[in-house]
Amino acid sequence: MEKIKCKNCNKDIENEIFILNLWVCPYCNYHYTIGARDRLQITADSNSFNELGKNISSVDFLNFYDVKSYGERLKETRLKASLDDAIIVGDAQIEGNDVALGIMDFGFMGGSMGSVVGEKIKILSNHSIEKNIPLIIFCTSGGARMQEGVISLMQMAKTVSSVGRVKENRIPYMTVITNPTSGGVSASFATVADIIIAEPGALFFFAGPRVIKQTIKKNLPSDFGSAERNLKNGQVDIIVNRSDLKDTLANLLRLFRG
Amino acid sequence: MDLKKLEEIPKSYLKEILGSLSKLEKLKKIPFFTGIHFKDAERALARKIETYKSVERDARRVWKIVELSRNENRPQCKDYIKGIFEDFVDLSGDRLTGEDKSIIAGLGKINGKTVAAIGHNKGRDIKERMIYNFGMSIPQGYRKSQRIMELADRFGFPIVTFIDTPGAYPAIEAEDDGQASAIAKSISVMFEVKVPIIVVLIGEGGSGGALALAIGNEVAMLENSTYSVISPEGCAAILWKNPSGTKLAARELRLTSGDLLRLKVIDRIIPEPLGGAQNAPGRMVKIVKRYVTGALEKYTRFSGDELKSAKVHKFESMGFFNKE
Numbered sequence: 355m356e357k358i359k360c361k362n363c364n365k366d367i368e369n370e371i372f373i374l375n376l377w378v379c380p381y382c383n384y385h386y387t388i389g390a391r392d393r394l395q396i397t398a399d400s401n402s403f404n405e406l407g408k409n410i411s412s413v414d415f416l417n418f419y420d421v422k423s424y425g426e427r428l429k430e431t432r433l434k435a436s437l438d439d440a441i442i443v444g445d446a447q448i449e450g451n452d453v454a455l456g457i458m459d460f461g462f463m464g465g466s467m468g469s470v471v472g473e474k475i476k477i478l479s480n481h482s483i484e485k486n487i488p489l490i491i492f493c494t495s496g497g498a499r500m501q502e503g504v505i506s507l508m509q510m511a512k513t514v515s516s517v518g519r520v521k522e523n524r525i526p527y528m529t530v531i532t533n534p535t536s537g538g539v540s541a542s543f544a545t546v547a548d549i550i551i552a553e554p555g556a557l558f559f560f561a562g563p564r565v566i567k568q569t570i571k572k573n574l575p576s577d578f579g580s581a582e583r584n585l586k587n588g589q590v591d592i593i594v595n596r597s598d599l600k601d602t603l604a605n606l607l608r609l610f611r612g
Numbered sequence: 613m614d615l616k617k618l619e620e621i622p623k624s625y626l627k628e629i630l631g632s633l634s635k636l637e638k639l640k641k642i643p644f645f646t647g648i649h650f651k652d653a654e655r656a657l658a659r660k661i662e663t664y665k666s667v668e669r670d671a672r673r674v675w676k677i678v679e680l681s682r683n684e685n686r687p688q689c690k691d692y693i694k695g696i697f698e699d700f701v702d703l704s705g706d707r708l709t710g711e712d713k714s715i716i717a718g719l720g721k722i723n724g725k726t727v728a729a730i731g732h733n734k735g736r737d738i739k740e741r742m743i744y745n746f747g748m749s750i751p752q753g754y755r756k757s758q759r760i761m762e763l764a765d766r767f768g769f770p771i772v773t774f775i776d777t778p779g780a781y782p783a784i785e786a787e788d789d790g791q792a793s794a795i796a797k798s799i800s801v802m803f804e805v806k807v808p809i810i811v812v813l814i815g816e817g818g819s820g821g822a823l824a825l826a827i828g829n830e831v832a833m834l835e836n837s838t839y840s841v842i843s844p845e846g847c848a849a850i851l852w853k854n855p856s857g858t859k860l861a862a863r864e865l866r867l868t869s870g871d872l873l874r875l876k877v878i879d880r881i882i883p884e885p886l887g888g889a890q891n892a893p894g895r896m897v898k899i900v901k902r903y904v905t906g907a908l909e910k911y912t913r914f915s916g917d918e919l920k921s922a923k924v925h926k927f928e929s930m931g932f933f934n935k936e
Contacts, residue, residue, distance in 0.1 A: 413932060416866055421624065469930075469933045473933055500847055500851065503875075504841050505931060505932060507819065507820070508877060508931070510799060511930070512930055514796060515928050541791070542796050558792075560792040560820065
């Protein structure tokens with residue numbers, strides 16, 4: 355039997371149990387970061403997902419070069435993550451409820467938000483309005499995609515505007531904060547939702563510990579940025595275990611119907 | 613090969629060039645290859661060095677603009693408000709938990725009409741900078757801005773914002789008070805209001821902290837101001853993993869007014885006095901006054917709904933991607 359060592363509590367977890375437990379440690383409840391496809395599988399009813407915006411892809415329009423070109427980074431990441439970009443969007447059903455569903459993937463360039471993430475959230479928002487179905491976005495991101503320069507900053511504006519139109523149409527908008535969600539995504543569409551749910555232990559902040567430490571030259575509290583600290587500070591509505599997430603979302607969807 | 617030339621290329625490219633150089637030299641030493649023409653390889657290498665030299669020159673040019681944008685003798689938000697607005701009243705507090713002085717917000721008159729002014733102020737000497745927290749805002753500042761924008765919207769007062777911030781203040785308290793949601797909400801409020809919003813980037817347009825005041829019907833940038841998703845220092849630390857990449861990062865980020873006009877992120881460049889705004893602050897304020905007055909006149913002609921949907925259209929169209 356193959357085993358993995360939990361990076362939080364160091365206990366051995368049998369691989370099969372780990373997967374059955376939805377990539378959550380059965381001993382310490384540490385919620386591991388999972389890819390968008392796995393997330394889709396444990397969230398949407400089977401075969402209910404119709405992907406939208408599959409035809410758009412990122413392009414190195416600035417010829418951005420650090421120690422590698424953005425174009426090259428994109429090529430490598432697409433192979434490694436077997437995804438087109440840091441989000442998949444589409445319509446789906448959750449316990450029979452129609453939703454417009456977006457799921458980010460940290461494995462694709464740190465879930466960074468560039469033009470494609472922005473455009474896909476716009477497409478998803480338009481779909482939500484057109485079909486009059488609630489909008490749910492699972493967030494995980496290191497922030498804006500620097501390789502797209504200020505255009506990535508503008509995706510914060512673009513996404514806030516797009517989901518804002520959903521809200522104006524009195525369509526429920528919920529986000530699920532998963533580990534980690536920070537920077538430009540935290541300060542845009544992730545935090546303007548009607549309901550903000552977080553997974554246990556998910557890190558959720560705008561400025562990260564490294565930057566803050568540099569500025570204040572002090573050690574940070576051990577729970578800095580955690581979902582639990584955010585709950586205490588009034589920044590999220592509820593913390594929900596991964597195993598209960600689908601039920602909670604379905605319940606909220608029913609409540610919003612009145 | 614003249615090794616002196618290598619001093620003029622960026623440090624982070626040095627390894628690559630030296631690698632190719634030593635490979636070439638090694639090949640030359642193998643007796644078997646004697647007589648083989650190395651000219652092509654040498655020429656290619658020389659071309660590469662020339663390209664890198666021009667990258668370095670360009671990075672230095674951009675870095676000068678970054679330094680100008682941060683120059684403490686440039687006019688600041690306070691100076692523009694004083695020079696452009698009459699009877700200005702400075703308003704304080706977010707009516708929730710506190711007051712953030714790094715953002716100035718209030719009401720004043722331009723050509724006899726009430727206009728709201730909101731902007732980051734950095735301060736000049738160290739004492740002032742401490743008061744204004746170097747123009748780095750906390751949630752209370754963004755929420756004060758939202759409050760004044762909503763007030764302006766209710767009374768039909770146009771809004772002018774002045775952007776000059778290194779970015780939002782990175783601190784535990786700011787995070788605990790909801791820095792992320794405060795910035796997001798500010799962006800959201802700026803889309804919702806139906807009065808004209810004119811945005812002027814006067815110095816440093818740093819990341820989300822800048823964007824929180826920058827959703828405008830028209831966004832103008834002073835010639836030597838900058839607007840960026842991350843500071844060149846921050847970008848170099850993450851991507852180059854070394855401060856030596858800072859100037860290159862500044863170039864790669866395309867943060868100058870020229871770049872941003874080309875990318876259609878801004879609508880207009882406001883020219884500065886020769887050598888930069890710090891050389892003639894009074895004249896700079898007058899130039900901005902003329903611009904703001906004209907822009908207000910132009911945008912007050914539109915209906916609230918027109919203004920709102922034009923903003924939505926403009927920002928939701930931003931982005932570059934391939935479409936099959």
